[in-house]
Amino acid sequence: MKVLKLSAQGLPQSWISLEQAVLHYAADEVRWEVGAQIAIFRGGHNAMTGEQSIIGVSSIIGTKGVPNINPFDLRPGLTNSKLFARDRNICAYCGARFEDSFLTREHIIPFAQNGRDHWMNVVTACRACNHRKSNRTPEQARMPLLYTPYVPSLWEDFILRNRRILADQMEFLMAHLPKSSRLHS
Numbered sequence: 001m002k003v004l005k006l007s008a009q010g011l012p013q014s015w016i017s018l019e020q021a022v023l024h025y026a027a028d029e030v031r032w033e034v035g036a037q038i039a040i041f042r043g044g045h046n047a048m049t050g051e052q053s054i055i056g057v058s059s060i061i062g063t064k065g066v067p068n069i070n071p072f073d074l075r076p077g078l079t080n081s082k083l084f085a086r087d088r089n090i091c092a093y094c095g096a097r098f099e100d101s102f103l104t105r106e107h108i109i110p111f112a113q114n115g116r117d118h119w120m121n122v123v124t125a126c127r128a129c130n131h132r133k134s135n136r137t138p139e140q141a142r143m144p145l146l147y148t149p150y151v152p153s154l155w156e157d158f159i160l161r162n163r164r165i166l167a168d169q170m171e172f173l174m175a176h177l178p179k180s181s182r183l184h185s
Contacts, residue, residue: 001038002162004060004169008032012158012173013063024063025055035059035168059166076157078117080105084124085160086152088182092123093133093143104130108145109137119151153178 002015005024008031016024018039024030035058043053076082083105089097092106106125109115112135123145125133133141152160155176159165160183165173177183 001166002164003038003057004035004158004172006060006062008062008064010062012154015158015162018057021057021061022055024061025057029063029065030061031064032062033058033060034062034172036166038166059169060172076119076152076154076160078119078122081163082152082157082160083119083122086150086156086182087124087147090124090147091126091129092145092147093125093129093138095146096126098126102126106130106133108149110135113137120149123147123149147182150180153181156181156183159183 001018003018003021005013005016005021007013018041022041037056038059039057041055041057043055045052080103081100084100084103089100089103091098091103103124104127105117106123106129107115107117108121108123111117115121129143133143138145155173156178159170159173159177174183
């Protein structure tokens with residue numbers, strides 16, 4: 001289970017473990033919290049008062065300090081799992097939906113034609129379509145793209161990089177997605 005760590009201004013910073021979240025609480029770095037309480041940690045007892053220390057961890061926390069992510073400079077890392085999620089596991093050529101193990105990262109302009117490995121030049125393809133297209137462009141292979149590639153936003157990237165998102169975390173992230181995002185449907 002992960003906690004969504006935001007800057008004090010509300011920009012996503014990272015997915016952190018419960019233990020990392022407790023450290024933020026203990027260091028008095030949590031400025032605000034939203035979402036459900038997902039864990040309670042009990043510490044030792046105060047020698048003077050006998051009171052036990054208790055830290056409740058919320059699913060979304062806003063921490064003090066200056067954000068270490070500038071949303072305008074962000075270029076999300078490209079991984080197959082994020083690519084397949086962006087494209088909803090749908091082959092860009094035949095339109096069928098597949099399990100990850102049957103999909104490939106397909107370069108629209110192939111490496112053999114000086115294509116590059118970046119978000120705007122890759123789509124999800126099934127193995128059969130990738131093999132059929134080979135080292136040709138979609139036009140050369142007469143295999144038109146069924147959808148266009150795009151670079152995920154900061155908010156989309158946080159959804160794409162975590163497979164186990166709690167409902168309140170997903171609701172928070174989805175509220176900030178661009179209207180054009182494929183993750184809406």
